[in-house]
Amino acid sequence: MNLLAELTVRRALCIIRAPAIPDPVGLAGTLVEAGLPVVEFALTTPEAPRLIEQASSVDGLILGAGTVMSAQDARDAIAAGASFLLTPGLRPDVAAEAAKRDVPLVLGAMTPTEVAAAVDLGSTAVKVFPAARLGPAYFGDLHGPYPDVPLVATGGITTENAADFLAGGALAVTAGSGVVAPALAAESRLSDIAERARGFVAAVAGAG
Template identity: 50%
Template sequence: MNLLEEITQRGLLAIIRADSAERALRCMRTLIDAGVTAMEVSLTTPGGLGAITRARSQCPPAVLIGAGTVLTADQADAASAAGAGFIVTPGITPGARRAAATEVPLLCGALTPTEVIAALDLGATAVKVFPAGQHGPGYLRELRGPLPRAPLVAVGGIDRETAPQYLAAGAVAVGVGSPLLGPAGATDAPQAQDDLAKRAAAFLEAVEPRHAVGRDRRQETR
């Protein structure tokens, strides 16, 4: 799998943080039904590794499922064993180093130009610019000035309105957590899943002009 190509085609990476594995799985099913086909399950989710294993066995192969907030080498190994197709880290953690050493696709967190360069030198498939929302699309555009070939995924505080702005500034994709998930990861109320589906559709519409090719992947899940 060429993770960079796949993430770029989809344009939207859903970040799943939930109170339990069951709620994480429920959110993932809702997102897939809505057409979202790339997601990471944060290991801050209780039972997150189990959720990844179950999702990987239940979801269509075209759906990308990764593990997020990977801090340690043991977590990186466990995530790979659970079926995660890629690893996401908040920075150059021991988990990032283990993923790079074992050639597992890696989205490595960074913010400054020095950190972006270090992440790419480590072997990251793409660099997660975090927290992008604190600096705005203009910051991403400035980063691409000296680093025009750096594959950057904007993450943190990105909503439906700003998502297209980050893509226009040069991000290959945007990663979205709470502005997409809302309360769905913390409640069993049916309305929460209905609202999640609506937000997912809105985010997909926002990134669609730049990433129309992602429709092919979404069709494979139906």
């Protein structure tokens, strides 16, 4: 799986983080049908590896694990079926494990120094967090010294501002609680999630 190619085409991925996910297969299928097939299950969600394993049966799903903090986290997620990994910050042990297993990795960063460190660690793309606090123009600023580094805007991205971050220089944006609100996931309110996901996809498509 070529994660960078998928992000370049789709320009969006979805983060799932909830206190409980009783129907991971239904949730993943809903996102695929709504046009958000690149999905990460955050390891902060209880029983995340089991959820990843169950969701991996969904056709068309490009499945990853997020909030990967250690090499053991990486091994557990990959064993469960994750095809890519994301971290909230610079995690050299996770980067080493991802490289060893030839799994795409998106390391988290905020400052220019951290972006450079992520690239040096072999990050496929760099997740810039917290994007909403930094603003869309920050992505253009980062592309000054790093014109070829793929940047993923994460944190506070909504249907209303997603296009601004893409126009500002982000390769892709992440849909978080604005699409898969924790309560909606915990209550399996899939129709509500589908409606939000379609709105987010439309906003991304409108960015051109």
